[in-house]
Amino acid sequence: MFGFYRLAAAVPKLKVADAAFNTEELRRCFRQAAENGADAVVFPELCVTGYSCGDLFFQERLLAAAEAAAVDFAARTAGSRTVAVIGLPFRRGDVLFNAAAVAADGAIRGIVPKCVLPNYREFYEKRHFHSGRGITDATACIGGREVPFGADLIFDGGAGFRFGVEICEDLWCVLPPSLYLALGGARAVFNLSAGNELAGKADYRRELVTQQSARCLAAYVLAGAGVHESTTDLVFGGHAIIADNGRLAAENRRFDRESSLTYADVDFERLGAARLSESSFNDNPLPEGMRFRRVRLPEAAGSPDLRHASIPRHPFVPENAAGRRERCREIFDIQCAGLAKRIEHTRAKTMVIGISGGLDSTLALLVAAECCRLLGRPASDIIAFTLPGFGTTGRTYNNAVTLCRLLGTTFREVDIKAACLQHFSDIGHDPAICDTAYENVQARERTQILMDVANKTGGLVVGTGDLSEIALGWSTYNGDHMSMYAVNCSIPKTLIRFLIETTAERETPELAAVLRDVIDTPVSPELLPADGDGAINQKTEELIGPYELHDFFLYHFIKYGAEPEKIRCLAENAFAGTYPPDVIGRWFALFVRRFFRQQFKRSCVPDGPKVGTIALSPRGDWRMPSDASDAAWNC
Template sequence: MRDGFIKVAAGTPKIRVADCRFNAEQVFTLMREAARQGVRVLALPELCLTGYTCADLFLQDTLLRGAEEGLATVLEATKNLDMVTALGLPVRHQGKLYNCAAVIHRGEILAVVPKTHLPNYGEFYERRWFEPGGPSDRLFSLCGQEVFFGADVIFPCESMPGLVLGVEICEDLWAPEPPSQALARAGATLLLNLSASDETVGKDAYRRSLVTGQSARLVCGYVYADAGEGESSTDLVFAGHDLIAENGALLNERRFTTGLTVSEIDVDKLCCERRRMTTFPGAGEGRFVSVGFALEPATTTLTRYISPTPFLPEDARDRAGRCGEILRIAALGLKQRLEHTGAKTAVVGLSGGLDSTLAVLITGIAMGLLERPASDIIAVTMPCFGTTDRTRDNAVELAQRLGATLRRIDIGSSVKSHFRDIGQSMEDHDVTFENGQARERTQVLMDIANQTGGIVVGTGDLSELALGWATYNGDHMSMYGVNASIPKTLVRHLVAFVAGDKAAEDEALSHVLEDILDTPVSPELLPAIEGRISQKTEDLVGPYELHDFFLYYAVRWAFPPRKVLRLAEHAFGRCYDRATILKWLKTFYRRFFAQQFKRSCLPDGPKVGSVTLSPRGDWRMPSDAAAALWLDALEELA
């Protein structure tokens, strides 16, 4: 439960149709196993105490008494388990029979939730035996306890703010207006679905899309527990397709087996997203009965996968598709700007590094969309004190392979003249020495744009903007920044994608892109040592893979420093120790706050993903905000 995580499970016990004693034993055995694994919320299948396929046996009093006795057995056997469980059984109420979920905790029934939408088509005949559920009307007696009965019940956890359970049953999700919609509006953040969905070819994909889609639409966790082995195979087969989803992401699933499907739901993440979304209603909408429960606080061991590259899909096919789409979006943004301004040229400072390479590639795509020649791109390489032969040669080769108009302007003499004017020693390699070169390059680009009736295309990326790793009014400035919402880790993959895409048609272009990918990230503002890069960015500010991870969780999800650190340890534990991660996390927060003034006056640029730092778009922050609270929180963890 620490850091907002709650371990949940969908369980499929092996059952025997109409054998309530056997089924009760299988249920409480599975519950005990779930508790042993640290599960705090468990969903079990629809009618699992009797079997879903009992048919007209549901009209037999013997079966109904057996189901209630089975529930009593489960309550007694699990009264010491600090775990909320929802399990299915038929329940008699006011002279009618209902298909219900009993929600239990420590031997007590919290409430009984009836199924709202009863299927009576195809292979389903539920209206033959059951009545549809409705709002709560009164308490009723079950297993000697007085409990609420109704579909309008939510279950808030008193010891974990934000965790609110809601329950629906199988067909309820497939209906046009699932009860989960109203439950979520009432505040439910974790929905449990007790299901007995038979298996037919292709149905698993539809079921999966329903569960993940509903979790996204309602910004919730969704646990779907399906009936499996032991249900009657007279006409149907049940595969036990258990799924756990969170806000559109499938965390875990199993099919054609019994047992537990386990993962962790990030309740804090869901609550944060609901607060952020102004279209999501506040909790408490509608008239709902609230039945609380309390769980003993405990640390939740994480088993869910935390990607070290949150900006990138890990599947190769998905990654390729994402790269192509990002390039297209960025190019369309630049295309619109070129059309609107009537720019005759697009001027790009080409250093031979990753960022400027991506910028010129995007510019090339934009020119293609405009049906204009690549020669309208003015690629300017501006060697100075730290430029190495490798980066200079790669910049020249890249421009030539793309068909851009290349201009080579050595800025060394101009910078030296400027240094003489301001009294800056060439031996003093301080920030003035570095920034003087960056500002001179920007001046050259702006003036060339004026000469040619063009605009300067910016090359700075999202990671650099987050860390403030840009010279104010130097590479910080342009007329349109195409990389502005692309983090460094993604820049690398985009260039690699183009290199692979061009390998067949232009081997030389692919080769130069590969060499650029192999070149250390550097601003090359300090003199080279024996012809090699002397200034490596990641030695100074830290690994970009860590900073991009920090950026995603600190900005996109507003996680506190402790949680960002915990997730980073989980994702990068094999690569970095805790002390290293903590060191660079402190650097991230310190620089992120101190460098906001550079982001407050950013040039325009296209948003391509869920995280951007544009002061006109997703991120508004005072330039003089203090980082003390965030840094103090990290000091407590040191």
């Protein structure tokens, strides 16, 4: 479904050296994975026999039983579209390998030997096995059939579903095989593992897997041997981890005494898009002479649904509260550092900001106040203007005035209504007609005042517009669209509330109360007259749609170039029960239309700091013709 594939890590019960029992449990786990729509399931290292057989690996009876069991297991996969990766001791000629067999639709399709054999402390694999490093273009006979054998195999289930295999210690070495598998085209790596448990080792293993998935821009699935391995000297915890390009997608509970399966729906299209545009991935060629063989598998079905996918409603906002707080503080620091550098460089004597009592200008004011602290300057160097117009309400006005007082800024108020009425007269506009001209005259009047005062005081106008507004072009060209340094330019609306809340947590109760009221105020440019009760009449999200939807659209459109149908499908899953599909479709159509037709505003935006992976600066992140057609995206 839209490039998503369901991956599973299985940790089965086993009996050491009992291939018949173990294979029956493998089959049971496989059936469960297949019934749950898994495209592939990976089992632990040497799971057919158990990892901890010791010198029993030299016994003919065990080796013959393991091969027969693996062939029988593969035969039982006939008719299924689920691929299984199982571990077994495999004898090729007179050499014994710790190997992984890839089984699909009734047959073993290839065998991958372990390359890096641990032989330190509790590990002594070189006593029993040989490394598969350097074995390429080879075959092996199993169950009377010749199959590809070697560390040069990439398995291909079509439509981007390509994976490679490495085994346990392969990941822990300096140059894991997975690095080369990824460069060779694998978008997922399956690791059959048998790492024992030590205090703190699980944390390290988890970090290792997630970091390797990020380094390879791939999915990484690890299945570890469980508690039923021998406990003569070691205990195995059965750790199962699924990571996706640096994100922990799924993890099991260790030390479970029953067989378990862990699932994650991973977006392989997104991985491919990240490799295409988000990194220097393709600047790393394979070493000279290294080649990979493609082993064709039956076509993978793809996830039947997205119930094991991570589709956050607010992709710009960390879901974990502690992580969100840390992220917000870091972003705030980036904003402050950017503004401080610009003030130092320009030798600006003042910072001039228009304060509306809304989210964006509040955040910009907080950044300016912190910038003054960093530079050892008084907050009175900030000239904060409130510029009431035809739509200004008492709530926003009072919050703006109180913020400036509590932060100690220089405060000025200029009522722009008379100037706007004069301008209406000059251009022959009837002020009773509340159209675009009516609104934009006010926005440009405010900007003119700020710019002129900055010139008069040797200052710099601090812009307040955010990423969501820039994406939608929800600004007045050469009005609030323009400033001398835009501190919020790469922060989406859904994140700004959390940035202000994080700051409120560190402030006095009086200031925190004002900041929280700003957070609770409906988003509005306040350019149309208030309603009969003096409340905000012009609510942005009623006009152009919820910002949480637009930020969702923006994230998937920009970061991974997702197709329109896919974006809508993801949104329908993420916002199920909140917005019906027709509402999502309507606002997505508006997003596309505005994003394309308002590009001309983005082509000449002020400087400002990038704080996340998505920004729309024409100088750094987004270069798009101002007259590009949106026809292909309106479907």
